[in-house]
Amino acid sequence: MEELETTYGDLMEVDQLRAQMTDSDPSKRMAALVSLRFLSDEQALPLLKEAARDSVPLVRVYAAIGLGKKKGDGGFELLLDLLNNDTEASVRAEAAGSLGSLGDPRAYEYLTRAYFEDIDWIVRYSVVVSLGQLRDPRGYDLLCDALGSDTDMVRDAAISALGELGDSKASELLLPYVGNPDPEVRRRVAEALGHIGCDACEAALAYMAKDDNPKVAEFAEYYLDYLRKNERK
Secondary structure (H helix, E strand, C coil): CHHHHHHHHHHHHHHHHHHHCCCCCHHHHHHHHHHHHHCCHHHHHHHHHHHCCCCCHHHHHHHHHHHCCCCCCCHHHHHHHHHHHCCCHHHHHHHHHHHHHHCCCCHHHHHHHHHHHCCCHHHHHHHHHHHHHHCCHHHHHHHHHHHCCCCHHHHHHHHHHHHHHCCCCHHHHHHHHHHCCCHHHHHHHHHHHHHHCCHHHHHHHHHHCCCCCHHHHHHHHHHHHHHHHHHHC
């Protein structure tokens, strides 16, 4: 009896959210999309697919975010459609980000194409972040290109993504940023070098542990300690 009551309650919730997602007020539709995180993939995906066709761009943004948290039939393909065809850069960017969240290696080629073909920097930024999440070694050359971006946020994302990739070759590219005047860039570099973990990384972290900025020094000390502990194992 208890199991039947739970199932009935779930169905009622789905029906309520479906009704809310047809409300004329976009804010109510977005609130419903946030609530979908409490539903199973099977329950949530049909509603997310409907929202991905909404006339309001911000609702489609919320749909793209939700699709990145739900694995199931059709979600991956729908994100690709949003990435390739949506007219709003914000929606395409969230689609790129959600493809990284899904962790599906099939996303690599589509993300790469978007990086080189999409004219909006926010999409390229999301692509770079997602390639770090995927940890696909094929992304190394693209991330090297992003490191030279004129857009600071794209460059900073590339620093972090190269660290997530963990390729020791990246240390040579990151070391010049150890002395960057922006402490947030130096913090990212310390974290990236800590993930890569080569001898040159350890030496750079020892230097950065004396950084004038407390946050940079804290990150450098943490990752230096982490690398040294792993050496003793």
